[in-house]
Amino acid sequence: MAEENPWRAVNLEEGMEMDRQIGLLFFRVEMEYGELWIGYRYVEEEEASTGGANVSAPADDDLEWVRWSFSNPPEKLELQPYLPDKPMVVHSEYSQHILPGDEARIFIGIPATVRFNLQRKKEQHLLELSSEPLSRTWFGDRLEGELCYWWSTRARRYMPEMNKTQHRIGCPVTIKNSSDEELNFEKFSHRVTRLHIYRYNGGLWTDETQISYLGEEDMSEVIARGRLPKELQGAEKVTSPRDDAQRSFISRTFLGLV
Amino acid sequence: MFDFNFFNFDWSQIATPERVAALVKVGVILLIGLPLLFLLRKWARTFFTKKYAPHYGMLSGKIVFYLGFTMIVVMVMQQLGFSLAPLLGAAGIVGVALGFASQTSVSNVISGLFLIAEQPFKVDDIISIGNTSGVVLSIDVLSVKLRTFDNRMVRIPNESIIKTEVINNTRFPIRRFNASVSVAYKEDIGRIRDVLKEVAEQNEHCLREPEPIILFDKFGTSSIDLLLLVWAPREEWLDLKNSILEEVKAKFDEEGIEIPFPHVSLYSGQATSPIPIRLSDESNSLANAQKD
Numbered sequence: 001m002a003e004e005n006p007w008r009a010v011n012l013e014e015g016m017e018m019d020r021q022i023g024l025l026f027f028r029v030e031m032e033y034g035e036l037w038i039g040y041r042y043v044e045e046e047e048a049s050t051g052g053a054n055v056s057a058p059a060d061d062d063l064e065w066v067r068w069s070f071s072n073p074p075e076k077l078e079l080q081p082y083l084p085d086k087p088m089v090v091h092s093e094y095s096q097h098i099l100p101g102d103e104a105r106i107f108i109g110i111p112a113t114v115r116f117n118l119q120r121k122k123e124q125h126l127l128e129l130s131s132e133p134l135s136r137t138w139f140g141d142r143l144e145g146e147l148c149y150w151w152s153t154r155a156r157r158y159m160p161e162m163n164k165t166q167h168r169i170g171c172p173v174t175i176k177n178s179s180d181e182e183l184n185f186e187k188f189s190h191r192v193t194r195l196h197i198y199r200y201n202g203g204l205w206t207d208e209t210q211i212s213y214l215g216e217e218d219m220s221e222v223i224a225r226g227r228l229p230k231e232l233q234g235a236e237k238v239t240s241p242r243d244d245a246q247r248s249f250i251s252r253t254f255l256g257l258v
Numbered sequence: 259m260f261d262f263n264f265f266n267f268d269w270s271q272i273a274t275p276e277r278v279a280a281l282v283k284v285g286v287i288l289l290i291g292l293p294l295l296f297l298l299r300k301w302a303r304t305f306f307t308k309k310y311a312p313h314y315g316m317l318s319g320k321i322v323f324y325l326g327f328t329m330i331v332v333m334v335m336q337q338l339g340f341s342l343a344p345l346l347g348a349a350g351i352v353g354v355a356l357g358f359a360s361q362t363s364v365s366n367v368i369s370g371l372f373l374i375a376e377q378p379f380k381v382d383d384i385i386s387i388g389n390t391s392g393v394v395l396s397i398d399v400l401s402v403k404l405r406t407f408d409n410r411m412v413r414i415p416n417e418s419i420i421k422t423e424v425i426n427n428t429r430f431p432i433r434r435f436n437a438s439v440s441v442a443y444k445e446d447i448g449r450i451r452d453v454l455k456e457v458a459e460q461n462e463h464c465l466r467e468p469e470p471i472i473l474f475d476k477f478g479t480s481s482i483d484l485l486l487l488v489w490a491p492r493e494e495w496l497d498l499k500n501s502i503l504e505e506v507k508a509k510f511d512e513e514g515i516e517i518p519f520p521h522v523s524l525y526s527g528q529a530t531s532p533i534p535i536r537l538s539d540e541s542n543s544l545a546n547a548q549k550d
Contacts, residue, residue, distance in 0.1 A: 089466075
């Protein structure tokens with residue numbers, strides 16, 4: 001049986017109750033006395049691997065609840081996949097080496113953020129929850145830097161059917177070593193807030209990012225042109241970037257903690 | 259006796275048209291100038307607070323107010339026919355006299371200027387001075403005002419701050435918490451390291467990098483003492499402190515790791531031999547003797 005689309009909208013009716021799981025995020029939606037309640041918790045990976053089939057629904061008390069009151073109750077709750085709201089420090093299990101003048105294309109799967117929206121006269125955002133719990137990290141030195149999410153990944157070199165899960169977003173990244181020295185890295189900062197999300201063949205993907213390494217002392221040039229990789233031609237756009245600023249910019253990308 | 263008839267007094271001698279015109283001008287300056295000054299101060303505070311930080315909002319508000327107030331005073335004095343040069347001269351002399359008379363206040367004013375220039379802390383920073391910790395409310399001409407965490411206001415003279423060690427707890431974006439953890443001598447330190455690392459990884463406030471560090475601190479009296487060094491964003495430091503020790507205790511309980519309490523071993527001279535115990539029937543003999 002084909003997996004149902006977990007991103008489908010939820011019809012809100014008085015007295016309704018609905019359970020759903022996206023990734024490791026389990027959530028319950030209830031409408032009671034004109035109030036919308038959303039309760040959530042993260043399930044263990046073992047529970048998620050069974051697709052939630054063998055897991056009994058958690059009791060209300062085990063969930064973290066948020067509620068909204070309305071003068072005019074909404075009829076539909078939309079669920080939209082978004083990229084996380086901070087840059088991701090992508091950590092690879094094995095360090096990668098790129099020789100001067102060479103480049104490598106890698107694919108990273110990043111957990112989608114679930115945005116709960118109401119479609120009324122204008123779109124209203126209620127809540128954002130990551131589909132998998134994300135830990136945070138500091139990227140920079142102890143005096144200045146930025147708060148990022150930490151994500152360990154295998155950083156695949158090919159574009160397989162890697163994105164069968166509907167809660168992970170596949171990000172193609174090309175890293176070019178434009179310096180005179182060898183680039184060795186275990187992690188890099190990926191500015192995902194500037195990327196679009198597309199749906200292709202049931203999976204979620206972002207547009208291509210090109211990172212040009214200019215040397216240890218320099219920052220890197222990051223280009224997010226908003227172009228889809230050639231393998232994903234014809235994909236349907238799902239969401240626009242959170243941060244629609246410059247498409248090409250200079251950023252600290254490979255600098256670790258000093 | 260003083261004889262003054264208000265109604266028969268010749269007001270035209272005092273209220274000359276020039277004087278009346280000057281008074282009207284002074285009134286207009288005050289009526290327009292003061293509200294305008296307060297408005298400008300409010301605007302500067304809001305603008306610089308929003309654009310930069312509350313500290314710069316406070317500073318710009320003060321600069322605008324003092325400059326504007328000086329301008330209004332000068333304009334009023336001019337309208338009233340006072341010449342500024344002798345006034346400034348007199349003010350200089352009075353200032354010197356006052357300066358000698360109120361050295362502490364002058365010292366505080368100058369210290370305040372140094373504080374503003376050096377910026378060891380800003381409005382909204384959390385600082386510790388001596389035994390007092392709190393949030394900086396304002397840096398004024400004479401003093402710095404703090405709000406303590408139990409919601410009291412503390413006024414610290416600028417001069418004292420210049421002379422004292424000040425710790426700014428929120429200057430840098432991330433902050434480390436040093437947790438002391440003691441375990442029994444029988445425990446495997448390698449396993450303890452793994453457990454502590456897991457606790458740090460699962461704590462929602464603890465950052466992955468800078469990486470948590472676990473140090474073997476010392477052989478304590480009754481325990482092996484370790485240090486768990488973990489980092490959090492400065493706003494979450496207190497949450498980290500509150501949560502991680504509880505989580506360490508819960509994890510140790512779950513894993514059956516002993517957190518020891520102080521205990522004392524008694525020896526009877528030879529470290530390896532057990533203490534000899536002699537059973538005595540003396541108390542029974544005494545009791546029997548009393549019965550008889």
